[in-house]
Amino acid sequence: MLFASLLLGRLNMDAFRHNMVVYTGVVVMTLGLLSAVAALTYFKRWKWLWREWLTSLDPKRIGVMYIVVAMLMLLRAVSDAAMMRAQQAVSVGSNHGFLSGDHFQQVFTAHGTIMIFFVAMGLLFGLLNLVVPLQLGARDVAFPFLNSVSFWLYVAGVVLVNTSLPIGEFAATGWLAYPPLSELQYSPGVGVDYWLWSLQIAGVGSLLSGVNFLTTIIRMRAPGMTLGKMPMFCWSVMGSMVLVVFAFPILTVTLALLFLDRTLGMHFFTSGFGGSAMMYVNLIWAWGHPEVYILILPAFGVFSEVVPTFSGKRLFGYTSMVWAIAAIVFLSFIVWLHHFFTMGAGADVNAFFGIMTMIIAVPTGVKIFNWLFTMYRGRIRFTTPMLWFLGFVATFTVGGVAGVMMGMPPVDFQLHNSLFLVAHFHTMIIGGVVFGFFAGLTYWFPKVFGFTLNERLGRWAFGFWLSGFLLAFIPLYILGFMGATRRMDHYDASLGWQPLFIVAAVGVGLVCVGVGFQILQVVVSVLRRKDHLDLTGDPWNARTLEWSTPSPAPEYNFAITPTVETRDAFWHTKQSGKRPAPSIYHAIRVPKNSPIGLFIGGAALTAGFAAVWHIGWLAAVAVAGVVGLVMYRTSDDNTTRTISAATIAKTEEAAAAKRRYA
């Protein structure tokens, strides 16, 4: 017995006993994994996967991997959402639905955690990897290997969070795991530890990415591209990355303190013994509120590229836009208390944070007006990215009003923790972040893959997402007014809430259909890629440097480093009609593939798993492994390889030929 606990910590057979709902999930996940393995084996693609993708340090490849993983996680988290709404649609009066209270709570905790950390953050860093270096006229990010480490730490978090399904349980505390509920006293199981470690590992990855992209934007812009000539997407990303660099260390420390409480019996946040749960709530939101803007700023950035391109017009109010970003970055750090006006801080404190919160609406509103006046006197093409933009304006404005309302402390007293709040932040995150990222993915897809996505199916996906979103969340606004709180697995029949919950469930169903159309869109677009190849490298008649490269963009991005004289550099090149056609190419050094990032992710995953189950020796070995791998890599001087001038000439000439053909 002692030996077993030394060897396996608290891991035993009980960890594998679940109810039917969980087993179903495990079976689905296993079948998915097995079919992927089978397909790779059947098509003899293992070597290709390893060489072209898993070990690649090319940001475009890493970006695609981020997006693939994030989309898989979107499927998982949307199914969680569907389970929650299905439960709430039936669990009324004497019927207690198909999920127990505890299981229901695990489901919504997983939903929130996965959506923010593994879907939204994954899509964010995926897009950044695809776009930022190209848009800056750079060949790579500042730290290509670190980029791979970040990605694999993110994957380690993803794997760990999903491991909680077959082995053990997940936190049942809500996605921010407030103590004392998340302390050992009330949550003795492994659930909170799974939550804690998957976030800790992925969070470190995010922090490293933040450093990486911030450095990239500051140091690697093309010659002539002053900050004032930088595309607005990069400005938005810079704001977002500043927030990452300031906010994520707070998360890391907060989680570390919670870990000390839970594992070493300390009392930072416990009830009693001098612990203060209120301190945790402050700390987690000092990270959590900037996190919201970390996600939304790049989505704003996407719209700042999409709207000018499809309006055939310069971005309106560039300087205003930059100031608006700066204001949002600054303000986002002094509003965190609005997440807990109801904690009972004094009226002065509440009023201060309330007013700061409402002030954020001003720069946000400025951005919206600037986008609208970018369309004004333009020639608007209603492609799918533009549809996402219009959907965004409609939903985000309403969600913003709900946010300003809740920024008033007395109003918040009545709406806090109600479904009105849930509806509000989903309006901001789906209407803002998700719609923005979908617009960006559709927009930049051809740059990465060399063909555009099927427009028709994209429209259907948009239609279902938007209508599903409205049906899913308008009832929640009403339910909030009726006094329905979030996270209920059951309620009384006499309240008359059931019809609204049923409508909301139907809405989630429509969103699922939308997701189905997106999958279909990708499949059909791949199968019929011959019909919509992007031969020019510039399928949208766009404005910024990334579109001056061939599609798909070559590994080295730019054969000749571009020089920039104006904003919308590529647009001006096209207008002036003098597209440089160099005949002399030079060799380019690019980073060599490296599996070390993947290994570090694997070791971090092992360490996380060992920490969850208190397997001391394994945690020690895994941490030593991480340290060893980092030392090995830093002592390796041979990390780049050269693409010869001849290879580049061949690639570029082929691209030029394609362009002529188009």
Next chain:
Amino acid sequence: MKRARVFGIICIGGLGALLIGVGVWYARRHNVAVLNTQGTVGNAERRMIVFAALLSLVIVLPVFALTFGIAWRYRAGNKKATYRPDMDRNRWFETAWWVIPSVLITILSVVAWRGSHQLDPYRPLNSSAKPLTIQVIALDWKWLFIYPDQHIATVNMVQFPAGTPVTFDITSDAPMNAFWIPQLGGQIYAMSGMSSQLHLMADHAGDYRGSSSNISGKGFAGMTFTARASSMSGFNAWVHTVQQSPQRLDQAAYSALARPSENNPPAYYTLQAKDLYNQVMMKYMMPMGSSSPSAGTGQDMAGMDMSGGMN
């Protein structure tokens, strides 16, 4: 083609109107608690909600009109519309949308500042009636209400006279909860080792639903209670009845009650434990190892509530 488009627009518009109609019909037949308030605090909060929503329309309606107006007018197919690809600034426009929202937010800020102070949950209500104090302890997973002056205690049911201000002192002997009776007014957290305060007053007699709005564990959804506002004589009669209750709440009964249980029906006790509320709160302020508060310190340290520290 054109006819199909018109048909489509009519369909979507009709569907939207139908949905709004159904929504209004539904809302009128059900208790929309936050907009159907029956207490002083709730009424004031409702007025702020309505005011903020209406003021916001000043921005929302133009944004909607501009969005779809501009999108339609400057669609690529409309060759009659002006095309100015290099137009990228206009000082007047930009000034307008920095200034106009700022003005609106300033108005809202003034309202928020005053509202925060007037509706501060710690602020006693203006009333000639003598306030009633009720101590609230959030337990796993039920609410315990202690009437220190009436020497009674109840679970998941709280009664008080309408027209009398009620002072709720709120703490927790469990994870954090939030105490919320939407028809009477906004909520506040219940936290262990802390005493928060909420002042509410019902205008009319009636039964109002109360619940915990903050997740506290698996029985959290069942932490609902009835807040009953009655006439003063009805309240006195009720207190008298409860004082006859055979169930006694002493230390042992409290310890049994504090154990986790779900969906508790209302229960009524005569209060036998002295100063139970402070003891529960002080339990979390003891140094490690000691299990019960020593006499005397409890009263001193009870001053460490939120209002003392942060107001």
